[in-house]
Amino acid sequence: MAELVLEMADTLELDARGMYYRELNARLRNCVDRGNCGRVVIRNVCGQRYIGTGLRRRVCIEVEGTPGNDLGAFMDGPSIIVRGNAQDACGNTLNSGEVIVHGRAGDVVGYSMRGGRVLIRDDVGYRAGIHMKECGGQRPRLVIGGTAQPFLGEYMAGGVILVLGLTMPAGQRHRADFIGTGMHGGVIYLRGQVEAWQLGREVGTAEPDAADWREVEELVRAYVACFGGDAREILAGPFTKLFPLYLRPYGNLYAY
């Protein structure tokens, strides 16, 4: 059975080998709630769900291995770094904090997130950034280093999605179609090629303006700081800005 193996002044380590998620998360919550540690390292993670879910304190959680679904769901503050791939619904309804994945992530990354940021080094699955929204001073940001499956940014209501396309051979277009279907807020920046037929009906395209560039540059620098790479080369683009054509996409649907 796994044990709490090492306790340093500021860092706690958990060995998740063979541990059921409920016990792992109870231990993690216990570490975080004790309040005297700034960093928790979880080793040998293998599919355990809900790591970091509902945690509300600023703490850095490093996950070595492959965390299961709903990584950091409803999270409000912590920073999770995954040294491996993430599965589905990572950053689900994230309120603040960040999730950094040194690999790829599954479906519905950042579902309904309204704050904080999620950075994925490689590709993501279906419906990434669906229903992202912003509120007051909160503006969620999702950075995808590779490409995405269909319905990227579906029903998007706020925040920023940046897709860098770094995993794709030069000249190949992005994989997703139905991008931004139902989008009525926020903005998506796509680096690389995308055809008009890949976009949802509610989406318009434009060249990024000066303010867009500042945003893209900041996020690219954040990406490079996490995963390495050449910011200048990435920023050479080309970038397309996708924005909602209508703030009320279904306003004319009804007879009053």
Next chain:
Amino acid sequence: MKSYLASRFVIDRNQDRCIHCRVCVRQCGFDVHSYDVEEDEIVSSESRCVGCHRCVLFCPTGALTVRSNPLSYRANANWHPEAIEDVLKQAETGGVLLTGMGNDKPYRIYWDHLVLNASQVTNPPIDPLREPMELKTFLGAKPERVEIDPATGALVTPMPPQVAIEVPILFSAMSFGSISLQVQESLARAAGQAGTLFNTGEGGLHRSLYRHADHAVVQVASGRFGVDAGYLEAGRMVEIKIGQGAKPGIGGHLPGEKVSVEVAATRMIPPGTDALSPAPHHDIYSIEDLAQLIFALKEATGYTKPVGVKIAAVHNVAAIASGIVRAGADYIAIDGLRGSTGAAPKVMRDHVGIPIELALAAVDTRLRQEGIRHRVSIIAAGGIRCSADVLKAIALGADAVYVATAALVALGCHLCQMCYTGKCSWGIATQNPYLSRRVNPDIGARRLTNLLRGWSHEIQEMLGGMGVNALESLRGNRLHLRAVGLNEHEMRVLGVRPAGE
């Protein structure tokens, strides 16, 4: 385009009684009445009248009468006036017809074909004025068996989280946005005073209502509006909204004009944007995925409170409910064909879903057959009008019921079905501050607690009459019901025998 739709209502103003005080002008949210200064006359645009009777009830001299417009179409049982008028409206707008409140079509109301038992001679009735009558209900999963330490008498079996309610009636989900904050506060306060719960709906919990959070069911829907860790921690129970009886299978669109600054802050979205709840939760495509969200919410709340799932009553409701139990829900709320809404496409409201009585009986039967009934509480919703309906639902297998329409009627709603316009003259389904301040939460809470008190006394009377002194003894006890005027198939689904047998 010239409208071919006639006015639904005729307004008669008795000029002998009218004192030109203009109360009707101010009270109408739909701008039906207006004052002509030059003529010193009040004129009424009948085409705008929705028949909510606000003006009639507030006219100090009783000068107003509102009645249905006796537009006499040539008699036609097939093309009845509603069918004709719906076609005209769509021809003029090209839109999806919207409506509010619950299904108004004459589907069979099974409550009205079920009668309760009473004791005579052999098993004497109990006098609820003299004897204790237990209405307290515990919501939450129950263990398979209970072990008690014989030495200390203490419970050894770990108990899943339970929520005790003093009456088996909860206020159903109504979001801030669909109803005014004053109405939600009335519900919250009444729930606190009566020892039951209200339900936030999918619009979050306004910061001023967090002090009532201990009586709140906090809902998590596909749009995740207003959901954060603090909201989940605050509520007494957490409810995943999959569907609702008025619009099974579709999501919700709260139009931007209803998203006021306060509604926006509570939903955690910018003011004025549409709040779109997609039809599915995009992290739920299977029972396994539902289990994932249930346990995400349990993880987020430290396994301290029941996590339930609300579904609309649909054809395969029993199998779906079985899946929900196996997914780990602590309670299931089932919302029937007559469940209400603040806005739904009329075609969905009127034609999709099945009556709650049949759904409830089917679910209770199925879960018993599978030996998993104890693992969930069942809350029945959609069409509960009186205490007898409550008791019949409990005899059919419900642990408790949700009421929404009855609560709004208690606050003044006259079921004009125009909630979706946001112009509610009764100040209920509106975000217009001029209208919403008509509901005073002090008085609103009193009207609601009065209703619950009245129903509780009636339930105690009926229970006493049956010779039963605890609601628990009636729960799922269909021998206390008999059917009048139902066919064999209906009685088989309901699990009740015909009256006289």
